[in-house]
Amino acid sequence: MSAHRRLACLTELLSRWQPLWRPLPFQYSHLPWLDDFPALGEALLGLSEQDAVRLQDSPFHASPLDEWLPVAELGALVDLPILTAPPVSLPQAWGQHVGGRKWRQIEAFVEQVRLRPRESLVEWCAGKGHLARTLARRHAIDVTALEWQPTLCDEGRGLAQRQGVAVEMCQLDVLASPLAAPLTAQTHIVALHACGDLHVRLLENASETGSPVTLAPCCYHRTRDEVYRPLSRRARELCAAHRLAFSREDLAMSVQETVTAPGGVRRSRERASAWRLGFDDLQRQVRGIDTYLPLPSLAYGRMPEDFTGFCQWAAQQKGLSLPLGVDWAGFEEAGWQRQARVKRLELVRHLFRRPLEVWLALDRMMLLMESGFDAELGIFCDRALTPRNLLLRAARPGDRFIASA
Ligand SMILES: C[S@@+](CC[C@H](N)C(=O)[O-])C[C@H]1O[C@@H](n2cnc3c(N)ncnc32)[C@H](O)[C@@H]1O
Incomplete structure (x- = not known):
């Protein structure tokens, strides 16, 4: 479909x-x-x-x-493709200092990042940069990790140094305009569980610069707006035609499922x-x-x-x-x-919880498609690992992917 x-x-x-x-x-x-x-x-x-x-x-x-x-209709509409990736087991040592469940999410996520020739990598809202370090090792390239909290940046720097990994922790506010980090069409932006407005800003930046995106969105209700403003033209038109609007409380429903x-x-x-x-x-x-x-x-x-x-x-x-x-x-x-x-x-x-979550993810996908991206939305890991298991992958048509190192 x-x-x-x-x-x-x-x-x-x-x-x-x-x-x-x-x-x-x-x-x-x-x-x-x-x-x-x-x-x-x-x-x-x-x-x-x-x-x-x-x-x-x-x-x-x-x-x-x-x-x-x-x-049955709702079940069919939320039945998204499982994004397959060749199974790999990353070295255990790479997961040091990362919680067990988070590490398995990172293992699953990393395999979904399709780098193209000449691309650099930026992790958006990186925390201590666990994903950035893993990607730097997996693809043998330098990674920049953007994070707002100075203490997380310091800890991330310490971890990268001790492990000898090429990650630059960059302390900045991704919501600031203009963004203090330069993004280009060659900057592949990755984000694992960046919340509401944070990942919306990622998508807005990417749609301007043409940066490829690999994103697992999260916490759609963490937003400044009381009433949801659809990101894509298509979703805006549909909402107007069907008199549908979501309050922040409605958005919270989309992430209310927790692991048993x-x-x-x-x-x-x-x-x-x-x-x-x-x-x-x-x-x-x-x-x-x-x-x-x-x-x-x-x-x-x-x-x-x-x-x-x-x-x-x-x-x-x-x-x-x-x-x-x-x-x-x-x-x-x-x-x-x-x-x-x-x-x-x-x-x-x-x-209606998962249908709303999928609706919101589709709105994000559509924003990128309307900006000229090829985009796909699917499931990157088992629900037991995290119920926030949707992944949006998008890039402007062009170069072919390269295999990871
Ligand atoms: C849900 S955590 C995700 C961290 C990491 N990606 C992970 O999966 O563990 C969101 C991160 O975004 C950071 N953050 C919040 N607001 C930010 C902002 N305005 N600019 C940059 N980072 C921000 C937080 O400090 C936090 O580390």
Whole structure:
């Protein structure tokens, strides 16, 4: 399927089903769309724990929701090509000082970088330059790593020096205009998990200079704009025609899938969610206002010991005084019941999560295509390694690739 067609179909489905995927179930004591789709609601709420967990992990496979929702169509639209690369195992020593999962992402990413003759390499938002060092070794060339934080640059310099690798850490703000690093049509820009506005700036620069790009985008919601401004002309036209606009909160949905957490972490997340929902019932009653009250997040390990302690913390955050004689056990039980409902109702959003992520990646691809690039979008590693496994590769037509060293 062409990228144009895929983007058009996704726009149509995201637009048509926005009343169902947009509302966040935990914010509602009664979700508005349940009145229009009572049978779908019943089917969701009747799901066993096992099926709910299975559909969280695999929303497009054997889903009972396909009676109401376009499950197969969405599944086909997010079925992107797997970008194959000859399997290589890089020397273990190259991965020193890099976390295990990050190293395996780098191994997978590096093989996707197709260098052409005379190209130089720049890593965008490089952190400590782990990817830059690996590319420098793999292709036996100098690499420039752009990074904003001086401490990361210092650490990156130290690592490159100790390992004898030709990486220049360049401390600069990639959002600054004009960019302090010269880019040309021969500068191949790579970025692994550069967030929102950071990778958008990369694409804008590349579309001006003609620099080839290998990018795994991430965190689309980290952006200055409250309302998403499509990058490509095509996406702008489609959004206008289908009256589709994404808020920053909508964009956050696109990256909400996480790698399945170990049992202990999952249980403590569920408890946190149940307590938040129990408190939500309580605060609605205390305030006499039937609306959701957002709470700040709590760092892992800072969770109070019990539900009562949690509600006292939450009330303090919101400047709310709690009455005496609260039925703590009753509100906690109500929280667990709502948590089970929310988990099932969230499955509708799960179904549209990857389609939104693919839509956003296609918009990025289309921007480059409209600037004269050949571009491809695919999957560069297994989802278990990182759910942010989309890779956009683009270059202006011309020279052939060279094999890596
Ligand atoms: C999500 S991390 C990715 C780091 C690395 N590519 C990786 O995969 O581990 C994003 C990096 O961008 C850097 N960064 C944030 N804002 C920046 C800016 N305006 N200019 C340059 N780098 C920036 C951060 O300091 C951070 O190291």
